[in-house]
Amino acid sequence: MTATVHMDRLSWIEYERRVAEGAVVFLPCGATEQHGPHLPLGTDHLLASAISADVAARIGGLVAPALAYGYKSQPKCGGGQHFCGTTSVDGATLSAMVRDAVREFHRHGVKRLVLVVGHYENQWFVTEGIELAMRELGGAKSGLEVMRLEHWDFCREETLADVFPGGFPGFALEHAAVIETSLMLHYLPELVSLDKIPDDGPADFPPYDMYPPRTEWVPPSGVLSSARGSSAEKGARLAEDIAGGIARAVRAEFAMEHRA
Amino acid sequence: MTATVHMDRLSWIEYERRVAEGAVVFLPCGATEQHGPHLPLGTDHLLASAISADVAARIGGLVAPALAYGYKSQPKCGGGQHFCGTTSVDGATLSAMVRDAVREFHRHGVKRLVLVVGHYENQWFVTEGIELAMRELGGAKSGLEVMRLEHWDFCREETLADVFPGGFPGFALEHAAVIETSLMLHYLPELVSLDKIPDDGPADFPPYDMYPPRTEWVPPSGVLSSARGSSAEKGARLAEDIAGGIARAVRAEFAMEHRA
Amino acid sequence: MTATVHMDRLSWIEYERRVAEGAVVFLPCGATEQHGPHLPLGTDHLLASAISADVAARIGGLVAPALAYGYKSQPKCGGGQHFCGTTSVDGATLSAMVRDAVREFHRHGVKRLVLVVGHYENQWFVTEGIELAMRELGGAKSGLEVMRLEHWDFCREETLADVFPGGFPGFALEHAAVIETSLMLHYLPELVSLDKIPDDGPADFPPYDMYPPRTEWVPPSGVLSSARGSSAEKGARLAEDIAGGIARAVRAEFAMEHRA
């Protein structure tokens, strides 16, 4: 029953018991960002939450409410801030949100916390939030251990080779493309409009960024490489790589017993 | 079909069209906070989102992803920060989140934005976030109008008189009590454990606050006045007051035509 | 001799002795804000200081210099930021001022500190300032106890019933109205221009706020309900409620002996 993994659907008394039993807490760090005409604006936080719930269900963990607004979209990995609907926060805002959340989970008695980043641009501001919290909490003395991960990094090479028979274009271009679309078809198929996948070929970016952004670098659809070829089956394989891989990483790093 | 009111379930292209058509955007400002043994930790953001969706459905609006972490819980209105599960942010973090979100909705072309506060302690930091954004955007020159409300303020006196035949204890004590429980029974009954409602009588607070908090002032359950007598029927009446009232306020202030 | 309660009129050596003897320190948190044509711009900090001095004289406490600039005036409780003379600070500024002051009183060896809020809009940013300081100082380990209060909350129901024979309009509307005017007539009558009291009836606000503010909601005088009927006698009764009530609260919470 997946409801039980969602912290915000539990009473504080149930949550307290779960934390006392050592539950790992997952904090999805997503975004509200254009994902082409075929995926919803919430893709990044919805996927980060779905993956967190998948892992939590495997290991008896809990999922905190997602951070639904992420760092500013950049043209080369998310299309950029000129798209309508992309709703981003300043770096300091995101770092403060993460710092405050980590501080609170520590107060709850959480010993093992996993920040699941689902938006490429978030990584470093989430990192800084963790660093600020750990400094404030006294580092290793706090008894808190935090894992931070970008979920796509758990895709295995074999899987990528199969998913991209024509060669993997790299994660940065995988915005609203095959991986995200397939994962959405696996986890939240009702939010995917396969018929609206645009034909935009892979964007070709130079090895630098410009400010103000060169919006002409980005396909008008916001898709950085084609989502054609996405399928729920591919999504299931990728999800297994990711959720299974995170579950193994969590068990290994946090020295947990395998949960029956 | 309620799905269509949720911004994060729309593609950016659909969202852009809706914004261009003048859709009012609602931003629920909730919290993750203990709500006694019978209500979930997410009550404040879940209710703020449900009410926002209810209003949005009535007037053709859109609901942005909720801010799920609110300002620090205070003993006299939310039980306080000593409860496990309550997960709060600093005032500056919340104000920055709101400021950044308002700035982005303005960039999208949103002209009419409603911040629906669902957590008593949020009000002033949400206010400051709006004030900071409006100053940056140039005030009235921005063309953006923002409404901020605490949803319970739309309960009508007649309704309160009926819901509380023994007298209304006031909104501050209404934490995890009859109003919130009844609204949850109306909107999200699967998350209410009626059998776990504690008998805690109304808390009796002095006219001041102490830091560090006097935790003994607060019932150990976290419920500030009894939720006994809550019902889905009362919830429906309160929801009608609130959602209907907000819809009327939005139409009146934003000079909208009545939507068929 | 009231001079002796004012910290800034004592030498550091006298102050140090008083603190070593356990003096309670009061920090008035006021504002510079329009208060109609009949009350001065300094009403909020002048009253907070006068009340603090009244209490300090009763219990042997000390009054620190007032914070004379408060959080931004809101239409529904202070008239709003469109009035000339209202001089407000950002929320983060006020919280930082309070945090820094609390940190310093702690360094002095003060164990019992009372923040007397005299401006409705200040409450939450003063709260955050205290919270930030207490976190930095280590909470209960600091040995410092802080009380925060809004002085009007000590008005007794009986008194309000007498002062408002036609019914009490509520504290939010009591801006530049009977309570503040009467208190000023009691404490600082030379600053009241009774002949300039406007006839503005009670403002009637909807249950939400708008940004930019709807200035037409606010009487042009800045008075939210009429100050007619104010008197020094009422002020004396209210002052006795407030100063006496605070003195009792301080003695009760801080386990002080009654001072002869």
Added chain:
Amino acid sequence: MTATVHMDRLSWIEYERRVAEGAVVFLPCGATEQHGPHLPLGTDHLLASAISADVAARIGGLVAPALAYGYKSQPKCGGGQHFCGTTSVDGATLSAMVRDAVREFHRHGVKRLVLVVGHYENQWFVTEGIELAMRELGGAKSGLEVMRLEHWDFCREETLADVFPGGFPGFALEHAAVIETSLMLHYLPELVSLDKIPDDGPADFPPYDMYPPRTEWVPPSGVLSSARGSSAEKGARLAEDIAGGIARAVRAEFAMEHRA
């Protein structure tokens, strides 16, 4: 009648009229800081306010409520932060206070603002506050002109030669010494305890500072050079230099007509 120069004793309507007539506004930037056994903790803000009122009376200006808390006391100019009673704020707090105040006076329509610094350590954080405000307000386009001064810099050499027949030790050492004591004897004699002036000779500081501070560098009384020889007469002469000099500077810079 000096009351009329104090902004916080005027109604907003009177203030608005005065501002519309072009009144120069003075903002005293003081501190709460030890000033030896013979001067009160409030010396810096009390003197800055008194001098501001003196100038304002000469030129028809207005005095805003003083900033009563200043930047951290340094051993070589104020004795240091190890003294009880010294109550200081972080640099960013002071700069934010000043920035916010300048922004508000600009909103009021004030065109000519004078920040009267009465605490040596304040100068640069007050400067930064002004710089931040002017940048935000658009610099010269704002129509606002701000003067910042440290009041002691208006003491004339001839006067210093007379006041210090044995040679002027310099302003940094003039903490709680002859200039401040004489000015207090002129403006606020009831707050000076001449019988408590200590015999501490001039402190002798090296050309550097140490952190943590070398508290042994500072006389235990907190007086950096002797206040012996202070007199109300000297105070009157210094006050004439200062208040007269500021008045002349204000008239010259702001191209005011001489006020009858």
Added chain:
Amino acid sequence: MTATVHMDRLSWIEYERRVAEGAVVFLPCGATEQHGPHLPLGTDHLLASAISADVAARIGGLVAPALAYGYKSQPKCGGGQHFCGTTSVDGATLSAMVRDAVREFHRHGVKRLVLVVGHYENQWFVTEGIELAMRELGGAKSGLEVMRLEHWDFCREETLADVFPGGFPGFALEHAAVIETSLMLHYLPELVSLDKIPDDGPADFPPYDMYPPRTEWVPPSGVLSSARGSSAEKGARLAEDIAGGIARAVRAEFAMEHRA
């Protein structure tokens, strides 16, 4: 004569002339960070400056003083914060430095600014600094165009194939390894101790990070993959890729004439 490219070696009058002539300004964004036993702590800012000077010499640009302190070193790309000598700043500090610098170059009349990132961990905080400045300056209206680049991204695939006959381990592991060592041998050979290159094989990191860091993941030398095989010749080829590539990018994006 390379001296002339260094802004801080020119008088303001010469600089003003060069800016008026349209000179591109380069701001190296480096770090002070361990780079193994064979490279100096300043490698990142020294290389970013050397490359900037190389490019500036080719196109008639100017090099501003380097930011010599970068964002916190992470185990998987820089070894981590547990190394002595690594001297890092908070993310907000770095972003503020960059924002302030960009604002100032804009004030100077610089139209074309290039931020040359020489420290992997800097990228996103430098990005945020640019974003904050561009928002403040009004975006495209400012007339300022900024390029941000990580210099290693200009290494061509053919070169990498030659430099790493056994396969390129990726840029993240290229900390204190063949690319940096070869570039240092090209630009600053006197600072390289070839005899101290350790034998540490490539570090093998999992697809996540832990806080507090797992310091055992990182070779004690701080070198993430071996620098064996580094040579000045390779450095020259890499430098030509990088400096030549940046020069071409600058000319292309900024529509400059080729400089004779």
Added chain:
Amino acid sequence: MTATVHMDRLSWIEYERRVAEGAVVFLPCGATEQHGPHLPLGTDHLLASAISADVAARIGGLVAPALAYGYKSQPKCGGGQHFCGTTSVDGATLSAMVRDAVREFHRHGVKRLVLVVGHYENQWFVTEGIELAMRELGGAKSGLEVMRLEHWDFCREETLADVFPGGFPGFALEHAAVIETSLMLHYLPELVSLDKIPDDGPADFPPYDMYPPRTEWVPPSGVLSSARGSSAEKGARLAEDIAGGIARAVRAEFAMEHRA
């Protein structure tokens, strides 16, 4: 061999050894600021670094990379922000840089740190950076001792009498004048253009500052008093005063043995 004093030219292993042996670390805090037509924009950080290196060579210390961007130039001591080339940061940025650097040197095990201020406007923001770091590190418990100095304060009166036979104009006016020019002729003569020294006589400033600045107060060259009469010989004498004086101060305060 001076190279060995520069931290950024050492490997982390050499640096760690030097720190373990008790090396004093010097952090030059300079600026990029106009210094007339005859001195380079980098004068303040170049001189602060050269002096730091000179002292470090005398006592076996180490010099960290300079902070090359300082607080905003003020007309009366640096010419002001209206000059092209002057590149300044906000006060909070500089304080944060210093705070972060002090925190890191403490982590390295540095016990004795000297901040060498080479830009008049930096003093108070550097002070605040140190204060913020020391508070965070626990003050005296940290085991860290920090000295902060403005290098010109070590010029001896006898030397100034000789260098300025016509009378010393004071350090504030000594911007780009005889002291700085002579020190540059001593340390970095290749960067001085003696033939471009302007004839600008000493600027004559009133005892207050104006915002926006009165740029007409400042000679168009940016030189506040004439650099005529500067010489390498004078520079050598001043350098001996300064470097020798700092070396003595460091030995005295840090109880070091005289280094052979």
